[in-house]
Amino acid sequence: MEILLVDLVVPWFWLRAVLLAFGLLSAGLLAWLLWMLHRFKHEIDDDYLWLRYAREFEYRIPLAAIGTVTQGLTSRSLNKTRSVVDGTLVLEISNSTNVRVDLTEPQDIDLGRRGVHEVTKIEFWTDDPDGMVRALRK
Incomplete structure (x- = not known):
């Protein structure tokens, strides 16, 4: 929609071409980010809870x-x-979380340049909090 509006409003062809290129590039980057978030989502397997955010990080928490x-x-x-805030690993999306996990044993979490921290709780955002809570309680 934005690309069409710019095409109608801007009278110079060269500027329309540049803005069209930027608009297509930003649409491609947005599509790529959405695909990465879908491809690398939080999962539960037989032994671990996998907490991921695109390719930025991946944490493996033992179900035990x-x-x-x-x-x-x-x-x-x-x-x-x-x-990590007061021993809680916080994985926010839009400044909020919707699932909290209390751990029975501390886990070491590597935050890269911010160092390794010991956590006893995890708060994170998931698209299906009901399903995640049910799966973790099994």
Whole structure:
């Protein structure tokens, strides 16, 4: 829609061509990001809870270390995709999380340049919190 509006409003062909190229590039980048988020989503297998965000990070939490699992919306506004706050690994999407996992044994989490932290709780966002909570409680 934006590309069509720009084509109608901008009278110079060269500027329309440049804006069209930028519009197509941004649409391609958005499609790629959405595909990456769909391809590398949180999963549960027989032994682990896999927490992922596109290709940026991947954490493997043993199911044996998972204690209580609760669902509930929280907002911290940390403005980071991943952070550790008071022993809690926070994996926010749009400054909020909707699943909380209390661990029975601490896990070491590597935040790259921000170092390795020991966590006892994890808060993260998932598209299907009911399904995730049910699967983790089994």
